[in-house]
Amino acid sequence: MDLAFTQEDEAFRAEARSWLHAHVPTSPLPSLETEEGFAAHRAWEAELAADRWSVVNWPTAYGGRDAGIVRWLVFEEEYYAAGAPGRVNQNGISLLAPTLFDHGTQEQRDRVLPSMATGRTVWAQAWSEPEAGSDLASLRAKGVRTEGGWMLSGQKTWSSRAAFADRAFGLFRTDPDTPKPHQGLTYLMFDLRAPGVTVRPIRRLDGKPAFAELFLDEVFVPDEDVIGEPGRGWRIAMSTAGNERGLMLRSPGRFLAAADRLHTLWQSLGSPGATRSRVADALIGARAYQLFTYAAASRFLEGETLGPESSLNKVFWSEYDIALTETALDLLGEEGELADTDWSERYVFSLAGPIYAGTNEIQRDIIAERLLGLPKGRR
Numbered sequence: 001m002d003l004a005f006t007q008e009d010e011a012f013r014a015e016a017r018s019w020l021h022a023h024v025p026t027s028p029l030p031s032l033e034t035e036e037g038f039a040a041h042r043a044w045e046a047e048l049a050a051d052r053w054s055v056v057n058w059p060t061a062y063g064g065r066d067a068g069i070v071r072w073l074v075f076e077e078e079y080y081a082a083g084a085p086g087r088v089n090q091n092g093i094s095l096l097a098p099t100l101f102d103h104g105t106q107e108q109r110d111r112v113l114p115s116m117a118t119g120r121t122v123w124a125q126a127w128s129e130p131e132a133g134s135d136l137a138s139l140r141a142k143g144v145r146t147e148g149g150w151m152l153s154g155q156k157t158w159s160s161r162a163a164f165a166d167r168a169f170g171l172f173r174t175d176p177d178t179p180k181p182h183q184g185l186t187y188l189m190f191d192l193r194a195p196g197v198t199v200r201p202i203r204r205l206d207g208k209p210a211f212a213e214l215f216l217d218e219v220f221v222p223d224e225d226v227i228g229e230p231g232r233g234w235r236i237a238m239s240t241a242g243n244e245r246g247l248m249l250r251s252p253g254r255f256l257a258a259a260d261r262l263h264t265l266w267q268s269l270g271s272p273g274a275t276r277s278r279v280a281d282a283l284i285g286a287r288a289y290q291l292f293t294y295a296a297a298s299r300f301l302e303g304e305t306l307g308p309e310s311s312l313n314k315v316f317w318s319e320y321d322i323a324l325t326e327t328a329l330d331l332l333g334e335e336g337e338l339a340d341t342d343w344s345e346r347y348v349f350s351l352a353g354p355i356y357a358g359t360n361e362i363q364r365d366i367i368a369e370r371l372l373g374l375p376k377g378r379r
Contacts, residue, residue: 004206005070005074009070009071009074010305011170012067012071012074012075013074013075013077013078016056016074016075016078016318017077017078017082017194017339018051019079020079020082020084021082024082024083024084024085024098025044025085028342029041029044029085029326031208031345032085032086032088032301033163033204033208033209033210034208034209035164038088038122038164040085041085041086041087041088041119042062042088042089042119043121044085044088044119044124045087045088045089045118045120045121046118046120048317049063049077049117049118049119050082052064052065052320053065053075054119055092055093055097055116055117056071056072056075057069058097058113058117062109062113062114062117063114063117064117067126069220069297069300069301070145070297070301073251073293073294073297076251076252076253076254077251077253077256077257078253079250079253079257080251080253080254080257080258081256081257082261083257088119088120088122088161089116089119089123091123091124091125091160091165092116092121092122092369093116093117093292095125095169095240095363096112096116096123096169096189096240097116098239098240099169099187099236099239099240100112100113100227101311102236102239103187103227103228103236104227104228105237107224108224108225108227111224112189113316114334115310119136121166121167122161122164122165122166122167123165123167123168123169124159124160124161124162124165124167124168124169124192124212125159125160125161125168125169125170126156126159126162126168126169126170126190126214127139127159127171127237128156128157128158128159129141129154129155129156129157129172130155130157136171136181136237137181137182137185137234138169138181139157139172139173139185140154140173141153141154141156141171141172141173141216142154142172142173142174142176143172143173143174143188143221144174145174146220148222149220149221149222149223149225150172150174150186150188150220150221150223151218151219151220151221152172152188152190152196152218152219152220152221153216153217153218153219154172154216155213155214156168156213156214156216157202157211157213157214158211158213159211159212159213159214160210160211160356161210162192162199162201162211162214163199163201163202163209163210163211163212164209164370165192166191166192166193167189167190167191167192168189168190168192168214169187169188169189169190170187170188170190170282171185171186171187171188171233171234171237172186172188172233173185173268174186174230174231175231178231178353182234183231183234184231185231185232185233185234185237186226186229186230186232186233187226187227187233187236187237188221188225188226188227188233189221189222189225189227190216190221190225191352192214193219194219194221195217195219195220196216196217196218196219197214197216197217197219198214198215198216198217199213199214200212200213200214200215203352204349205255205348206271206344206345206348210349242360248327250313250317250321251293252286252289252290252293255285255286255289255290255317255320255321256286256287256290258282258286258321258324258325258346259282259283259285259286259324260283260330261328262279262282262283262324262327262331262340263279263282263283265328265331265332266279266331268291268364269331272331274338275327275330275331278323278327278330279327281323282320282323282324284318284326285316285323285324286320289316289317289320292312292313292316293313296313297307306372308366308367308370308371309371309373311358311363311364311366311367312363312367312371314357314358314360315354315360315361315363315364315367317353318350318353318354318357318360319353319354319360320351321346322347322350322351322353322354323370324350325343325346325347325350326347328346328347329343329344329347330344349373365377
């Protein structure tokens, strides 16, 4: 693995840094988990897209720069170092878009991706159900064949961004008679404002609706919104999950910037010795994750794909995020826990990390069985 950047990569970094310096809002945007903040972040997506910074690794035909994975990592490092706003369309850009590139039709890519790149259409992830979270194959929301498409019925829950988003993607059981639960599933996109859809926000610990539950009552979805072959959605969903657990959802730039902020905070408080080792661990962890991600990127460039190693990523960043934000709150004391600060909001969100994208217990099973070759545990 060559860790040196080319002159072209460094020129790209300089261009990104210059653009971000000129455009990042001088004051933080309102929380994107509020209606006001959601709208402000959607406008930020449009500003990014106007100069082709919203999806730098996508082909130019869809609003990107065809920059490749290395420059995507470079951009992410500059983005978070600049203190730029959170990405409101991350579910679409990081999860649905790679799925469409791998499994969608040309018509779907042409229709869906441009409006995603500009933030005109914001996507929610609709996978979990009341009795189907980590055991996704046990889902019961169904799709019934009808003329020209499918009628969806059932309930989804913990749907990220669904309180204010425009559309969603998820799995539905379209053949209930298959011998195994992961068979007979179809991957569909649907409109959150379609007749028959009820969106009920779920409020987080801080009262903000970061999630929602969805109730679907015979919601019509045309055939053009089926991704892949009907009944074979599981394989496509696992492709999406690989991106979710791997490097696309949580780039190292996010943690490098947070670790630097934590270090600055620690120094501003007189460098208290009681938290010295925890701050050091945060800095070392961010750098280790960066190098691990570079290694994964190198493998991509050599033609490999993400495998069960993505479970290592997921366990690491989810537990690292909690440890880092807990250290920040401990440094801030009562003010950190009571005030509505960026650190407190980040801490609340980090608590969900070991649960979403497949619980860490499930990820550890995958690591034990598929990477270490250990026998299956008792279920």
